Amino acid sequence: QVQLQESGPGLVKPSETLSLTCAVSGSSIRSDYFWGWIRQPPGKGLEWIGSFYLGGSTYYNPSLKSRVTFSGDTSRNQLSLKLGSATATDTAVYYCARQGDLLEAFDVLGRGTVVIVSA
Amino acid sequence: DIQMTQSPSSLSASVGDRVTLTCRASQGISNSVAWLQQKPGKAPKSLIYDASSLQSGVPSKFSGSGSGTEFTLTISSLQPDDFATYYCQQYYSYPLTFGGGTKVEIK
Numbered sequence: 001q002v003q004l005q006e007s008g009p010g011l012v013k014p015s016e017t018l019s020l021t022c023a024v025s026g027s028s029i030r031s032d033y034f035w036g037w038i039r040q041p042p043g044k045g046l047e048w049i050g051s052f053y054l055g056g057s058t059y060y061n062p063s064l065k066s067r068v069t070f071s072g073d074t075s076r077n078q079l080s081l082k083l084g085s086a087t088a089t090d091t092a093v094y095y096c097a098r099q100g101d102l103l104e105a106f107d108v109l110g111r112g113t114v115v116i117v118s119a
Numbered sequence: 120d121i122q123m124t125q126s127p128s129s130l131s132a133s134v135g136d137r138v139t140l141t142c143r144a145s146q147g148i149s150n151s152v153a154w155l156q157q158k159p160g161k162a163p164k165s166l167i168y169d170a171s172s173l174q175s176g177v178p179s180k181f182s183g184s185g186s187g188t189e190f191t192l193t194i195s196s197l198q199p200d201d202f203a204t205y206y207c208q209q210y211y212s213y214p215l216t217f218g219g220g221t222k223v224e225i226k
Contacts, residue, residue: 036215038163046155046163046206048215061214095162103210105153105168112162 002026004096004110012117018086022079022096022110029054029072029079034099036106037070037081039092049081049094051102059102086117121145121209123218131226136197140221142190142207151211154183154192157220158203166205167192197223 008020022035029035036051050060052070060068067084079096093114097106122145132138142152150170155163165174167183170190180195194201202225207218 045219046208046217048217051215059213063214099210102213102215103151105165105208105210106155107165107168107174109155109162109165 002098002108004098004108006094006096006110006113008094008113008115010114010116012086012090012115013119014087014117016086018081018083018090018115018117020081020094020096020113020115022081024077024079024096024098027098027108028074029077030074032100034102034104035070035072035079036097036099037079038095038097038106038109039090040095040112041089041092047092049083051099053102057102088117091115091117120214121148121212121216123207123209123216125205125207125218125221127221128219129222129224131224132197133226134197134199137193137195138197138223140192140194140205140223142185142192142218144188144190144209144211147187148209148211150186151209152183152185152190153208153210154181155206155208156201156203157206163206194223199225 005023034051037049052058069082093112095112097109154167157163171183204220204222
């Protein structure tokens with residue numbers, strides 16, 4: 001059974017970098033899947049942040065492209081997201097997810113982690 | 120970007136009702152649509168992919184249809200566990216986009 005578990009600092013100061021990890025179990029991040037990040041501001045809908053394939057393809061939402069970086073740690077089988085220059089509008093629940101390819105549906109999503117950007 | 124518009128934004132229904140939710144794409148997207156269910160305080164869960172295929176373990180009371188620009192999610196015989204917000208999502212082209220959601224509430 002594939003499980004994804006996000007974790008992060010919970011509170012980030014404005015202008016700092018938001019850093020999250022996603023621990024993956026039941027599936028290797030080196031396998032032929034794309035790994036995505038999705039976020040949801042309080043009381044609002046879902047926004048795709050981006051997806052990447054460890055073999056080399058990375059796609060970011062153009063609205064966040066200048067500030068976001070994805071990476072993977074194969075030794076720990078975990079994913080990472082870094083979002084620079086955080087502002088209050090980055091306050092959200094952040095989810096990691098798995099998909100067969102960029103242009104395929106997400107089949108598994110993590111439970112999410114809350115990030116609040118505030119001084 | 121492809122805009123996904125869901126209607127209605129909310130609806131009230133009774134246990135046992137059959138409900139149909141609609142999602143329209145701003146341009147043709149073949150059958151590249153997924154439906155996700157989100158219960159309050161919980162993560163979204165994938166229900167349907169490729170417009171009409173059920174994810175593993177999803178009960179057959181959920182069904183999806185459509186192609187091109189108009190898609191529907193039907194829930195037959197609503198049960199208390201089905202009251203949630205439902206999102207459609209397109210993966211026809213980058214960037215991936217979601218609809219605004221339909222909240223299904225108890226009447």
